[in-house]
Amino acid sequence: MSGIPGYDFGDESVPAAPISMAEFERLKDTVMWSDEDDEYLRMAGETLEPQVDDMLDRWLGFLANFEFMNDYRRDVDTGELIEEYGDRSRPRYGQWIRDTCDTPYDEDWLDYQFEIGRRHHRTKKNETDDVNAAPHIDLRHITPLIYLHTATVREFLQNGDHTEAEIDKMYQAWFKSIVLQVTLWSYPYTKDGDW
Amino acid sequence: MSGIPGYDFGDESVPAAPISMAEFERLKDTVMWSDEDDEYLRMAGETLEPQVDDMLDRWLGFLANFEFMNDYRRDVDTGELIEEYGDRSRPRYGQWIRDTCDTPYDEDWLDYQFEIGRRHHRTKKNETDDVNAAPHIDLRHITPLIYLHTATVREFLQNGDHTEAEIDKMYQAWFKSIVLQVTLWSYPYTKDGDW
Numbered sequence: 027m028s029g030i031p032g033y034d035f036g037d038e039s040v041p042a043a044p045i046s047m048a049e050f051e052r053l054k055d056t057v058m059w060s061d062e063d064d065e066y067l068r069m070a071g072e073t074l075e076p077q078v079d080d081m082l083d084r085w086l087g088f089l090a091n092f093e094f095m096n097d098y099r100r101d102v103d104t105g106e107l108i109e110e111y112g113d114r115s116r117p118r119y120g121q122w123i124r125d126t127c128d129t130p131y132d133e134d135w136l137d138y139q140f141e142i143g144r145r146h147h148r149t150k151k152n153e154t155d156d157v158n159a160a161p162h163i164d165l166r167h168i169t170p171l172i173y174l175h176t177a178t179v180r181e182f183l184q185n186g187d188h189t190e191a192e193i194d195k196m197y198q199a200w201f202k203s204i205v206l207q208v209t210l211w212s213y214p215y216t217k218d219g220d221w
Numbered sequence: 222m223s224g225i226p227g228y229d230f231g232d233e234s235v236p237a238a239p240i241s242m243a244e245f246e247r248l249k250d251t252v253m254w255s256d257e258d259d260e261y262l263r264m265a266g267e268t269l270e271p272q273v274d275d276m277l278d279r280w281l282g283f284l285a286n287f288e289f290m291n292d293y294r295r296d297v298d299t300g301e302l303i304e305e306y307g308d309r310s311r312p313r314y315g316q317w318i319r320d321t322c323d324t325p326y327d328e329d330w331l332d333y334q335f336e337i338g339r340r341h342h343r344t345k346k347n348e349t350d351d352v353n354a355a356p357h358i359d360l361r362h363i364t365p366l367i368y369l370h371t372a373t374v375r376e377f378l379q380n381g382d383h384t385e386a387e388i389d390k391m392y393q394a395w396f397k398s399i400v401l402q403v404t405l406w407s408y409p410y411t412k413d414g415d416w
Contacts (some may be wrong), residue, residue: 043356052287053365054362055287056287056362056365056366057365057368057369058283058368058370060368069301088253092247092251092409093263095251103356115260119307147415148415152300162414162415164416165404165405165407165416166248166407166408166416167248167251167414169246169364169400169403169404170251170252170400170401170404171251172252172400173252173255173396173397173400174251174252174321174368176396177253177371177393177396180348195345198241198372201368201371201372202368205364205365205367206365208364209361209364209365210361211363212360212364212407212410213361214275215407215410215411215412215415215416216412217307217410217411217412218412219357220342220357220359220360220410221359221361221362221410
């Protein structure tokens with residue numbers, strides 16, 4: 027219904043998360059989550075909404091510096107960057123910013139985090155966009171992006187009408203969420219019983 | 222030689238890292254590492270040295286709030302917290318702060334990160350301290366601690382004779398290092414070819 031290609035958040039086709047909401051609450055505890063973080067992420071969502079395209083330009087521009095990152099988006103037969111892949115996945119990347127700020131997180135949100143993990147892992151990479159790119163993104167090239175996706179957000183949070191204290195609270199809540207999400211995305215990469 | 226129980230950094234008993242220094246440099250690139258980060262981590266090391274015990278109290282105090290975290294340190298037969306385990310591992314935890322600040326990172330440092338991963342994973346948990354605790358720490362209870370180990374450091378970095386700009390640069394370098402290290406620690410948890 028969103029009009030975003032392959033964006034299946036809340037759709038019944040998305041498998042249920044392999045952990046309960048109670049275990050999810052424990053993970054939130056380990057990133058020091060509080061109700062205040064829910065509140066400040068909603069505030070962040072309002073501040074970031076008009077800047078979504080600028081954020082994507084910043085992040086995609088950074089990733090494009092690296093040939094080994096570009097390789098994940100090339101056709102494995104022709105070696106060409108797949109333009110349609112970028113065109114289809116970019117709006118999902120933008121929606122991910124909105125979903126990160128759309129608190130409190132419910133079961134649909136949790137289920138979809140595991141779907142995002144599968145779409146980076148060989149379980150399901152390329153399937154959503156029906157492309158012939160590399161079949162898998164290595165976990166060691168995903169976890170480090172916690173830094174990119176957190177540190178660069180601070181400058182965008184500053185482009186609003188908020189106090190320094192509010193900006194810091196939005197940043198902390200965002201940071202917690204990114205760490206939490208990368209934790210969930212690692213599920214399909216992990217050996218049985220190790221996650 | 223350090224006198225720290227089970228601290229084998231630089232020892233020939235530590236297996237070589239499964240990645241080359243060239244691949245390690247790529248991972249540093251993905252956390253936006255620069256030579257300046259090496260410099261500011263050394264500055265952080267001087268600032269944090271007199272506060273190592275306070276940092277450990279803060280972190281261990283946080284973790285002790287959670288029964289599922291305490292379970293990793295209990296004797297699986299008696300259910301009691303293993304005092305000797307804490308006594309032996311605490312100085313290694315403190316040394317980890319120093320090693321995080323001891324830049325630039327060399328091959329011994331890289332090798333030892335994978336050893337730290339094995340010691341949390343079922344490959345080698347308990348072996349170093351010869352204890353009868355839970356045989357494995359789940360990855361989903363490790364990655365979230367990026368937040369704890371980063372956000373709380375800022376307050377300790379402020380307890381020195383540095384400008385706000387220097388404090389921020391020390392914090393950013395520390396943040397990058399923590400993300401990089403957790404990336405490396407995830408290696409033994411990951412399915413063959415997925416890391």
